[in-house]
Amino acid sequence: MAAPSISVSKQRPRTQWIGKLIRQLLFYVLLILLWQGLTALHIWKDYLFPGPLDVWTSLKGFIQDGSLLIAITVSLRRLLMGYIISLVLGLILGLLIGSNRYVEETLGSLVLGLQALPSVCWIPIALLWFGLHEQAMIFVVVMGALFSITLGVDAGIKNTPPVYIKAARNMGSRGLALSLQVILPAALPSILTGLKQGWTFAWRSLMAAELIYITVSLGGLLEGGRDLGDISQVFAIMIVLVIIGVIIDATIFAPLERTVRKRWGLSH
Amino acid sequence: MSQSTVNSIRDIEAYSEDKASPLAGVNSLQIEGVSKTFADGGRIVEALRPVDLSIAAGEFVCLLGPSGCGKSTLLNIVAGLDKPSSGKITANGKAVHGPSTDRILLFQEAALFPWLDVQRNVEFGLQQAGVPAKRRKEIAHHFIETVNLKGFERSYPHQLSGGMKQRAAIARALAIDPAILLMDEPFGALDAFTRDHLQDEVESIWAATHKTILFVTHNVREAVALGDRVIVFAPRPGRVIRDFRIDLPRSRSLEDHKLVDKAAEILDALKSEMQLQEQEQKNGSTIH
Ligand SMILES: Nc1ncnc2c1ncn2[C@@H]1O[C@H](COP(=O)(O)OP(=O)(O)OP(=O)(O)O)[C@@H](O)[C@H]1O
Numbered sequence: 109m110a111a112p113s114i115s116v117s118k119q120r121p122r123t124q125w126i127g128k129l130i131r132q133l134l135f136y137v138l139l140i141l142l143w144q145g146l147t148a149l150h151i152w153k154d155y156l157f158p159g160p161l162d163v164w165t166s167l168k169g170f171i172q173d174g175s176l177l178i179a180i181t182v183s184l185r186r187l188l189m190g191y192i193i194s195l196v197l198g199l200i201l202g203l204l205i206g207s208n209r210y211v212e213e214t215l216g217s218l219v220l221g222l223q224a225l226p227s228v229c230w231i232p233i234a235l236l237w238f239g240l241h242e243q244a245m246i247f248v249v250v251m252g253a254l255f256s257i258t259l260g261v262d263a264g265i266k267n268t269p270p271v272y273i274k275a276a277r278n279m280g281s282r283g284l285a286l287s288l289q290v291i292l293p294a295a296l297p298s299i300l301t302g303l304k305q306g307w308t309f310a311w312r313s314l315m316a317a318e319l320i321y322i323t324v325s326l327g328g329l330l331e332g333g334r335d336l337g338d339i340s341q342v343f344a345i346m347i348v349l350v351i352i353g354v355i356i357d358a359t360i361f362a363p364l365e366r367t368v369r370k371r372w373g374l375s376h
Numbered sequence: 377m378s379q380s381t382v383n384s385i386r387d388i389e390a391y392s393e394d395k396a397s398p399l400a401g402v403n404s405l406q407i408e409g410v411s412k413t414f415a416d417g418g419r420i421v422e423a424l425r426p427v428d429l430s431i432a433a434g435e436f437v438c439l440l441g442p443s444g445c446g447k448s449t450l451l452n453i454v455a456g457l458d459k460p461s462s463g464k465i466t467a468n469g470k471a472v473h474g475p476s477t478d479r480i481l482l483f484q485e486a487a488l489f490p491w492l493d494v495q496r497n498v499e500f501g502l503q504q505a506g507v508p509a510k511r512r513k514e515i516a517h518h519f520i521e522t523v524n525l526k527g528f529e530r531s532y533p534h535q536l537s538g539g540m541k542q543r544a545a546i547a548r549a550l551a552i553d554p555a556i557l558l559m560d561e562p563f564g565a566l567d568a569f570t571r572d573h574l575q576d577e578v579e580s581i582w583a584a585t586h587k588t589i590l591f592v593t594h595n596v597r598e599a600v601a602l603g604d605r606v607i608v609f610a611p612r613p614g615r616v617i618r619d620f621r622i623d624l625p626r627s628r629s630l631e632d633h634k635l636v637d638k639a640a641e642i643l644d645a646l647k648s649e650m651q652l653q654e655q656e657q658k659n660g661s662t663i664h
């Protein structure tokens with residue numbers, strides 16, 4: 109174990125945190141100004157490259173008529189439901205693969221192969237099996253996240269420091285209690301990596317699926333913009349997608365990862 | 377010894393009064409012909425030649441020897457976490473077939489669970505045994521006090537210093553109330569000052585609880601300061617070469633000349649054994 113006495117604290121004082129925020133804000137303001145400048149030069153046609161004001165007007169319209177809120181709700185609900193299902197299945201599969209050699213040799217190799225498959229490839233199957241239906245969307249999300257989560261759990265179990273298992277067995281822990289109280293928490297840093305990767309894959313495949321299956325949803329609005337030839341709408345929705353991604357990472361995954369890495373002694 | 381240590385020892389005495397070892401005087405640990413050979417990818421490593429040891433209940437036994445002589449191997453086998461290649465171990469009258477809470481192993485790296493705070497780490501073994509939450513809390517509280525970690529119940533291992541981690545690990549082991557404590561270089565990674573301090577604490581805990589302790593160390597003086605016996609190991613292949621009995625009165629000072637003499641004697645025995653071995657190896661290689 110590393111000597112804590114010589115570690116340099118990476119925790120930033122409050123003033124630096126504010127400084128970072130100001131720098132970021134400045135960057136985005138400059139970016140928007142640059143964007144506005146570019147549009148003013150009329151290098152590209154207006155219907156190919158909208159200005160920030162057009163995009164804002166478009167976005168404001170969606171906010172005001174409530175369709176953006178509905179679209180976000182629909183898409184995030186699909187994401188959440190699919191994600192919860194893949195979380196449960198991924199934990200079970202990962203535990204099985206990680207703790208049994210025979211399951212690893214068989215099911216493990218299959219999961220490895222499926223993980224390499226781009227998750228968009230599940231869309232045709234989803235549409236054939238479930239039709240243009242809510243289940244199809246959720247299926248695509250599950251397939252997007254499941255294998256990353258499974259492999260994260262599996263890797264975590266394999267990398268559990270043996271000394272934790274020894275200590276736990278010595279203290280009378282075995283079977284399910286050992287799995288749930290020691291192996292799983294010990295694997296948490298690696299599971300989190302899988303969870304995070306699973307979420308990005310799920311989010312991407314959901315958007316791909318929503319482009320095909322047009323309902324009121326974020327992907328639907330995006331595809332709707334293309335249908336109408338409304339480039340401002342396309343830009344507006346893309347910005348919303350980026351913002352949602354950043355918010356989910358900043359409010360869920362980043363703090364989780366920070367806490368776990370720190371507590372598990374993987375960073376200071 | 378600090379005042380709080382003295383107080384908490386009184387507490388332990390009170391705590392263990394109702395369960396004072398019924399085996400006092402009886403052999404606590406019987407090691408008969410225990411050996412271990414690892415087959416490491418085609419290469420055969422004789423980690424431990426057959427060892428015979430018998431250890432009385434309440435005895436403090438130090439296992440001393442250079443790196444790679446099979447001390448950890450033996451401790452893991454005694455803990456039941458590893459199987460011997462041959463031989464038999466009997467602990468408290470029962471044959472050892474696997475891990476048990478009457479023999480708790482303490483590791484060099486403390487091995488506290490990083491996802492549990494000190495309180496819940498100490499409660500872990502009790503929880504596995506199905507002790508009710510309230511009783512668990514009381515016992516944990518008691519042993520956290522014993523090792524002078526009061527006020528750190530809610531701290532996580534990453535917030536503790538190396539010495540505090542070992543204290544917490546000792547509390548976690550004591551909470552299970554094993555008859556035998558197996559300590560594998562628990563203070564190896566600590567500075568000399570903290571080490572001295574913890575040696576004192578372990579000695580007083582031992583004196584108060586009458587536990588049998590097997591204590592692995594590289595440090596000759598540490599072994600002589602703590603042990604009723606010092607078992608000396610030699611490497612390649614790992615084996616026991618001497619069994620010294622230390623009759624110096626306690627508590628012993630590291631500066632006491634009798635202790636220093638004894639340590640020198642033990643070191644000499646180890647050195648001459650290793651020289652003899654080198655000589656043999658040289659002779660062996662010239663013959664072939
Ligand atoms: N799992 C293993 N596979 C192969 N060889 C092993 C294994 N564990 C230990 N050994 C070998 O057995 C010998 C004894 O190891 P052991 O860890 O018991 O020594 P030790 O006395 O505890 O040393 P140290 O003081 O450095 O901790 C060493 O030569 C080591 O390389």
Ligand SMILES: [Mg+2]
Nearest residue numbers: 447448449560
């Ligand atoms: Mg060792």
